[in-house]
Amino acid sequence: MIIREIKVEGNKKIKRIIQDSLKSLGLDVPGTAYFDPQLNNLHQYYNNLNYAKYWVLEIDQEIVGGIGIAPFNELDQVCELQKLYLSPKAQGLGLATKLMKTALLFASKHYKECYLETQHELKAACKSYKEFGFELSPKPLPGSEHSAMDAWYIKSVN
Numbered sequence: 001m002i003i004r005e006i007k008v009e010g011n012k013k014i015k016r017i018i019q020d021s022l023k024s025l026g027l028d029v030p031g032t033a034y035f036d037p038q039l040n041n042l043h044q045y046y047n048n049l050n051y052a053k054y055w056v057l058e059i060d061q062e063i064v065g066g067i068g069i070a071p072f073n074e075l076d077q078v079c080e081l082q083k084l085y086l087s088p089k090a091q092g093l094g095l096a097t098k099l100m101k102t103a104l105l106f107a108s109k110h111y112k113e114c115y116l117e118t119q120h121e122l123k124a125a126c127k128s129y130k131e132f133g134f135e136l137s138p139k140p141l142p143g144s145e146h147s148a149m150d151a152w153y154i155k156s157v158n
Helices: 008-024 037-047 095-110 123-131
Strands: 002-005 053-059 062-073 078-086 113-118 135-137 151-156
Touching: 002 095, 008 037, 008 053, 008 062, 008 078, 037 053, 037 062, 053 078, 053 095, 062 095, 078 095, 095 123, 113 123, 123 151
Parallel strands: 078 113
Antiparallel strands: 002 053, 053 062, 062 078, 113 151, 135 151
């Protein structure tokens, strides 16, 4: 298992993982990452932002998941944890924890806080975020683009 930055050739695979995951949860609706325009080229999207990265997780040279950090509010030094998804065969193995540690270490070097958006019904994800020290917020931060989300978390990263 390796975690590395996404390359151009990984764009289609991670897009498929993200969209398949959202579809399986009934979240292939507007206001979710399913319709994010940058899904077609995550490599270029993250490489064109300051203090942003997207990592993929590979098992036996196959991409099985990924996670990203991107600026959310640069003035307040807030980043957003984005697009943490695993293929079904990679779930339940503790791999999301490894991805989270990678992303939060990077965030701690460039930001004061890390924000994320999800759904309350994704109980395992919400539990994991709380275990990493994220606190539930009563409302999204201004500038949120994912209107279908109903759970917002934030944590200090430095």
